[in-house]
Amino acid sequence: MTTFDALNQELHYRQAQRTLRHVLAQLDLTPRERSGLETEIAGLEMMLRKLDRQVVQIAAFGMVGRGKSSLLNALVGQEVFRTGAIHGVTQTIDRVPWQVERVTLKNEFSGQIELVDTPGIDEVNGQAREELAIQVAQQSDIVLFVVAGDITRVEFTALSQLRRCAKPLLLVFNKIDQYAPPDREEIYRKIADERVKELLTPAEIVLAASSPLVPKVIPQPDGSYEIEMVRGKPQVTDLKLKILEILDREGKSLLALNSLLYADVVHERIIARKMAIRNYRADRLIWNGVMTQAIAIAVSPITVIDLVTTAVINIYLILSLAKLYGIAMTHQGAFNLLKQIALAMGGVSVTELFTNFSLGLLKGVGGVPVALSQAAIGGISTYNIGMITKEYLANGASWGAQGPKAVITRILNSLDQESIIARIKEELKSKIHRS
């Protein structure tokens, strides 16, 4: 690695640290927004700790019984993870540090390495564990996808999913001792040339035997011999070299890149959640405004209702929405916005708007009591004003390039006025009957 590359890696690394700190500091979420995002936030904090401590995580991932735990044990050179013939031995995610002999590393990567064991992705009743395993794989810096023969559909799907995470991925064809050399070669060809051709290059496929069974000749008392299969020396040198090569090449950048990618995903989710909650609250505010308006009209005939009252309810709604969207607005500002919306809605002034309503309404609609129709129409106008204001505010108090008229027309066309009127009437009936 040239000095320039090293410098570049260092820069990426610092940049990532800053970005992650920034994202975390800016979270300022309400308890309600926080709920449902706990995993993401914890993940983000974990990434930052990892970045600070310069820990590269290498996760073993794959279906049950492929030898994931055995493989990590073979790398560490100790039985740190439990293994076994029964499927689903590993039930939790465990981590151990891996001290690689410095001689093998060209000293470019100075951080620590952690090996992460995960439960098999097809573990029975392990839906939650499977999701967790996928998440861990996403948080890790290098993924070892362990198979033990030709790959299955489940494996292919998981592999494609991981490939999208943009991080080093090694496909480990493990348990090669179970196949005679020609079969082994054939399976390897099949995997490399057919199965994962689109996903991985041959350089990303490694053969291994994490806990091979080897025949042992046991002399018997009667002078004959018996052959017993015993665990032999693991064959993981190729894998080890591949991992070290990746670390030497891009260790520090890897850390930086992965944490940034992860921060990005979390950040997006957080924004989406904030927006969804805000939108939900805005809809509730609007509906309250609608019903306040409708009731105000229903209880006092339109001919006598003070038009100012009608406008005040709308202005109050606009101010509440502005507060929700964190946009500073004065009463005058709200009034001006209301005027602008009313104008664009019908090319009339606010007063005219309401006068027109009252004239149209006196006729009554299809046998429905006049007051109820008046009320519903008053309500729908508040609804429209609310929805338009919401979009204006969500867009940072701007109509965008299209201008108010086009935006307002688009919103009005997208709303099902009939069904909203019906809903207002329904709610009004039940409210008025109750009181």
Ligand SMILES: Nc1nc2c(ncn2[C@@H]2O[C@H](COP(=O)(O)OP(=O)(O)OP(=O)(O)O)[C@@H](O)[C@H]2O)c(=O)[nH]1
């Ligand atoms: N023949 C052979 N057997 C192996 C090899 N590696 C692991 N095994 C055996 O395969 C079985 C499963 O190994 P584990 O390491 O527990 O597999 P795992 O993928 O962690 O399994 P789960 O945690 O249950 O998902 C054990 O009985 C191992 O001894 C290998 O290279 N060759």
Ligand SMILES: [Mg+2]
């Ligand atoms: Mg295991």
